[in-house]
Amino acid sequence: MLNDIKPKEAVAVINSLSSGVVPKIGVQHIAVGRSAEVDAFLKALEDVKNGHSLVKFWIGDFGSGKSFMLHLLNTVALKQKFVVANADFTPEKRLYASDGKALALYTAIMDNVAIQTKPEGGALAALLEKWIEQTIQKTAEEHNIPLSNIHQADNLPLVRKKIMQTINALTDVGGFDFGLALSKYYEGYILDDEQLRKNALRWLKGEYRSKLESRQDLGVREIINDANYYDMLKNFCKLFVSIGYSGFMINLDEAINLYKISTGVMREKNYEKILSIYNDCFQGKVSNLLINIAGTREFLENERRGLFSYQALKTRLESNQFETAGVRDFSQPVLKLMPLSHTEIFVLLQNLKQIFDFNYKTNIDVTALDIQLFMEDMFNKPGAKEFLTPREVIRGFLNMLSIMRQNPGLDKRRFIGDLEVKNEDPDVSLVDIDEL
Secondary structure (H helix, E strand, O other): OOOOOOHHHHHHHHHHHHOOOOOOOOHHHHOOOOHHHHHHHHHHHHHHHOOOOEEEEEEOOEOOOHHHHHHHHHHHHHHOOOEEEEEEOEOOEOOOOOOOHHHHHHHHHHHOOEEOOEOOOOOHHHHHHHHHHHHHHHHHHHHOOOHHHHOOHHHHHHHHHHHHHHHHHHOOOOHHHHHHHHHHHHHHHHHOOHHHHHHHHHHHOOOOOOHHHHHHHHOOOOOOOOOOHHHHHHHHHHHHHHHOOOOEEEEEEOOHHHHOOOOHHHHHHHHHHHHHHHHHHHOOOOOOEEEEEEEOHHHHHOOOOOHHHOHHHHHHHOOOOOOOOOOOOOOOOEEEOOOOOHHHHHHHHHHHHHHHHHHHOOOOOOOHHHHHHHHHHHHOOOOHHHHOOHHHHHHHHHHHHHHHHHOOOOOOHHHHOOOOOOOOOOOOOEOOOOOO
């Protein structure tokens, strides 16, 4: 039994999976078949805690569970006291651009910053206030000012100076403007000026598009843009570690959208940015940063449009030559996700049945044999071998449970024969599921 699941997690799991998306919380209760990957990831987190930085590529065919894996990694990292953030590549969000598309990716990352007490995101303000309180306390200690008095407006210049000193010691590129924006956030925090605090947060999240507007609102002459956003991410990483967090983990999903960039020069510039980040991390130029990128095999291996079209990346990301399907190397930068076996899907559906019953406070009459029959019916339908994905199986199973819950008098056997297998993405080759 899943005795430790929380009601909020159960709602998220059932509602999200029924809608065909991965839940932001509770994924640990439906994690099956990924223990080796998680163990390797825990070792990677230890390295990052110790000051190293890593880039990991999670590669799999459509429906192999890449997005699920990233959400599972979030849960693991949050428990290890990491700050985590998630964003998807889209046609409007990429790593390199000159028209605001890289900045849009940065803003999405900062919007989704999460910590263990705020796992659903939106934790940036809480982190800033925690850092400011620590800075205030250090200032009070250095100047022998009682904590009850340090928050007074008269002491604002002392704290502002301490903020700038601390930021200058922490940061490299863009540190002055970064520190100035933090000082303005502090002023709004102390003076109860909500608008000033909002403006400072806007600057830190990259939401200013005009230097003039930034200067008028905050007195900060520069803004975060396509060219410097990565430096700001590194600054935030150092800031989070200075607070006491283990590091900063950024998950970037849907990398197929980089593969789909129509202009070869722009696509290459994005791959060049990946190479730059990769080199930064593995050469020790940045500390306590972990970046996960999820994409399809085409995104990685296609030598005309994928990462392998960029020779410098190909030489770094080619798989261990001694690796086989049965002998895996989980320490390398690229981790290829294998499709779930039928046994693993069976266990997953059993777990979902328990979560469904817990969520709706019911006990649907579906046995282990019924689940086996449901799976056999799904896998034996025409087109299943080419088109069936775990997402399709999960949605079909939850839809069946939903109908049975609302219509308890119906014969459960009638639903098994009514299921239809559809190709979720006709442009992508889907998972080939093993036979039972």
